[in-house]
Structure formats: structure tokens, C-alpha cells
Amino acid sequence: MPRPTKFRRVEFFPKDTYFVPLNKPKCEIEEVNLKIEELEAIRLKDIEGLNQEECAEKMHISRQTFQNVIDNARKVIAIALTQGKAIKIGGGHYTTRNCELKCGNCGKIYEVKQEDDHFICPECNSEKVGCRKRSETCEKWCRGIKNV
Known part of the structure; x- marks a missing residue:
């Protein structure tokens, strides 16, 4: 394997x-x-x-x-x-650094691993996801996403 x-x-x-x-x-x-x-x-x-x-x-x-x-x-x-x-x-x-997302539905906090899972919560599959903290690096990744 x-x-x-x-x-x-x-x-x-x-x-x-x-x-x-x-x-x-x-x-x-x-x-x-x-x-x-x-x-x-x-x-x-x-x-x-x-x-x-x-x-x-x-x-x-x-x-x-x-x-x-x-x-x-x-x-x-x-x-x-x-x-x-x-x-x-x-x-x-x-992956990127300093970018944590938070689900507005269930509250789960998770790191972004790939572009594809950016807007969907891995816990509840909600699309109510936002940037938990803004940093310079995070801003480049999360442009256009609201803070949660």
C-alpha cells in the first residue's frame, strides 16, 4: 500500500x-x-x-x-x-497556515486542508462557515468570507 x-x-x-x-x-x-x-x-x-x-x-x-x-x-x-x-x-x-474556519451551525472549528472543503463543515456539512480569525496569510485564503 x-x-x-x-x-x-x-x-x-x-x-x-x-x-x-x-x-x-x-x-x-x-x-x-x-x-x-x-x-x-x-x-x-x-x-x-x-x-x-x-x-x-x-x-x-x-x-x-x-x-x-x-x-x-x-x-x-x-x-x-x-x-x-x-x-x-x-x-x-x-494546506495553508493560520486559517481556521468555524461552522455557524454546529460551532465546530477546523483547519482548511484543501480548496474543496473550504466552505463545508466536516461535522454537519453546513455551508454556514466563516473565518475564525483573520491574519495576513489567512486573508489571502479567506478573502470574501465573513468572520464568525
Whole structure:
């Protein structure tokens, strides 16, 4: 049985999540998916200028896992650029820090683990979920959600 995938720590969530090549009919556009943690790896290494060890530490993963994540990210981007494909950013296996949500229905407090479970309480499946505390990192994740 394979080892469960460890959540990757992510601090940046883009506002723009879809990039399309110009002058190509919509019916001909294929897309590739760039995961949230892959974008974070690119940001840390290529924009922040951190070394591999620092990047891995920030993402709470091993150096080898970081290398695998960034290699895949660069491959996805290279395919999109050389083959004229759209890039859709989303999904993945990640977590963030300093972001606790509270259910307005049952009162359960829980940490966000993935984008998909963001608005639904794991206890009662209520959608009356809000941000428990606001911090700079949390603000990036919870933009638009009311405090509870």
C-alpha cells in the first residue's frame, strides 16, 4: 500500500487562475492543469529566489518532494507555452497556515486542508462557515468570507 501524500504548505493563492493563448479559437484550445502547490514551488524558487532547502522547509516537504513538485510545474508550463495550451491553476494536495474556519451551525472549528472543503463543515456539512480569525496569510485564503 502506498504512503499517503503529505499536504504541502502553501501561502500564495492567485486571483487569476486561467491563462489562454491569444489568437486561437476557443474550440481548439486544450488546457493543462497547474496545481496550487506547483505554483507555490515556482513562486518560492523563481520569484522569491530561495534555495531548494529553504523552499522545501517553507512547504513542509522533503527536498526530493520539492524537486518533484517544481519539475512537474515547469513541465506543465513548458507544455502550455510550446503547444499553445491554456493553463488552469487549481486543485492539488495542500494546506495553508493560520486559517481556521468555524461552522455557524454546529460551532465546530477546523483547519482548511484543501480548496474543496473550504466552505463545508466536516461535522454537519453546513455551508454556514466563516473565518475564525483573520491574519495576513489567512486573508489571502479567506478573502470574501465573513468572520464568525
